[in-house]
Amino acid sequence: MKGFLFLLLMAGPASAGCSEELRFALDRLGIAAAKVEGEVAEAGGRCEFRNVRLQQDRLLSTVDRVVWIASGLGDEPPFVGPESGSLSLDLEIAGYRFQPLIGDAWWDYLYGLQARRQNVDARLSVEWDLPEGRLTVAEISLDFPGENLVAASWTVDGLGLPALSGQQSELSAIRLVELMANISNSGYLDSLVFAPLGALLNDGSDPAERMAELKQMATGFVAILPTSFLPEDSQRALLALIQDAPFPWGDLSLDLNGDIAASDLLELGLAGDPLAAFARAFRNARLDIDYRPAPE
Numbered sequence: 001m002k003g004f005l006f007l008l009l010m011a012g013p014a015s016a017g018c019s020e021e022l023r024f025a026l027d028r029l030g031i032a033a034a035k036v037e038g039e040v041a042e043a044g045g046r047c048e049f050r051n052v053r054l055q056q057d058r059l060l061s062t063v064d065r066v067v068w069i070a071s072g073l074g075d076e077p078p079f080v081g082p083e084s085g086s087l088s089l090d091l092e093i094a095g096y097r098f099q100p101l102i103g104d105a106w107w108d109y110l111y112g113l114q115a116r117r118q119n120v121d122a123r124l125s126v127e128w129d130l131p132e133g134r135l136t137v138a139e140i141s142l143d144f145p146g147e148n149l150v151a152a153s154w155t156v157d158g159l160g161l162p163a164l165s166g167q168q169s170e171l172s173a174i175r176l177v178e179l180m181a182n183i184s185n186s187g188y189l190d191s192l193v194f195a196p197l198g199a200l201l202n203d204g205s206d207p208a209e210r211m212a213e214l215k216q217m218a219t220g221f222v223a224i225l226p227t228s229f230l231p232e233d234s235q236r237a238l239l240a241l242i243q244d245a246p247f248p249w250g251d252l253s254l255d256l257n258g259d260i261a262a263s264d265l266l267e268l269g270l271a272g273d274p275l276a277a278f279a280r281a282f283r284n285a286r287l288d289i290d291y292r293p294a295p296e
Contacts (some may be wrong), residue, residue, distance in 0.1 A: 018047035021068075033167075038063075045069060055101070064095030064119075077109055088128045093122040118145050133160035133173075148188035152181040156262075174262040181254040186294060190247045211246070216244045224275075229282055234289040241291045249294040258285025 019040050026033050031054070052063035059147035072087035100107055100114040125138040134157050158173035183189070201210060222230070222238055228258040230238070241248055264281035268274065 010050075018042045018049075021047055022049060058101045058103075059098060060101050061096070061098045062115075063093060063097075065093075067092045085131065086127060088127045089124065090126075091122075091124040093120075096120045096122065096228065118143055128159070130161055131265060133158050133163070135159045144188045146188055147184050147186040149182065149184040150189070151183075152179070154179040158262075168204075172261070172263050176256075176260040176262065176265070177258070179254070179256040181252075183252045185247075185249050185252075187249065193246075213240055217222075218245075230287050230289070234287060237289045237291040240293065241289075244293060248291070251290075251292045251294075253290045255288040256285060258282065260285050 022040055023033050026036060032295050035056070036052065036054050039050045041048045041050065044070045046067055049066040050064070052061075052066060054061045068089065068091045070087075070089045072085060093287075097118055097120070099111040099116045102111070114216040123141045125136065125140075127136045128134075129136075134155065136155050137153055139151065139153055141149065143149050154176065155178045157175050157177055162170045163174055201207075201214075203210070219239060219242055220243070222235055225235070227235070241252065244250075260281060264277070268277050269280060
């Protein structure tokens with residue numbers, strides 16, 4: 001829960017200027033301000049950080065523009081309290097690129113040219129209504145080169161100030177009421193999951209047989225899900241996605257609605273009977289899935 005608070009505090013106290021807010025955020029991220037180059041400005045009530053360069057070891061990161069605006073925070077630590085109303089943060093990152101630094105003039109030059117068109121854009125829009133205990137992530141998205149996008153939004157109830165105490169009695173009130181996600185993949189996302197997927201699945205067995213076995217297990221699990229949770233058209237979409245795994249190309253959308261206790265979600269990985277735990281967690285939920293594979 002404190003991670004959500006960190007996101008809302010990234011822009012620092014309300015009375016701070018853009019430069020102070022930036023230093024505050026860099027400190028929270030563990031980045032020395034002296035290592036970051038760029039131009040800080042205020043425009044239309046928003047803070048902007050332009051032409052950003054950050055070199056860490058053998059990695060160079062550049063960003064065309066970072067824009068943010070936060071509201072509702074107090075001027076003194078801990079910045080939120082019983083008198084707080086709604087907190088909000090809007091953050092936009094445009095033109096993020098990175099390149100390895102080899103230490104050779106020619107290789108670094110070529111990697112720099114290659115990175116010019118590898119732009120990644122990101123957006124985050126969060127509102128936290130403290131009196132109502134509702135956290136709304138209206139948008140969190142990563143737009144990769146080409147037709148490759150990961151975007152999500154969700155709403156959580158029961159997340160007031162008492163929940164930050166970490167006490168079990170307070171955590172039990174936290175509930176996920178809606179989650180939406182959209183993923184478009186035309187190949188770029190494959191490169192992001194390739195190495196971790198290989199490390200996870202490589203158990204020394206025959207790869208094709210292992211993949212067929214995993215798909216069969218997933219298909220069997222989908223078959224026992226009730227249609228009240230996963231309607232028939234969503235079942236068909238999920239089965240098509242499974243068959244295209246591990247690198248499905250196309251557009252995927254998920255829409256999860258219901259009353260899902262956070263405590264039940266946390267128990268999913270710990271339960272002795274995973275199927276029973278899954279049924280308990282999603283007993284009042286519905287999941288709609290649409291998957292449109294890319295043409296061959």
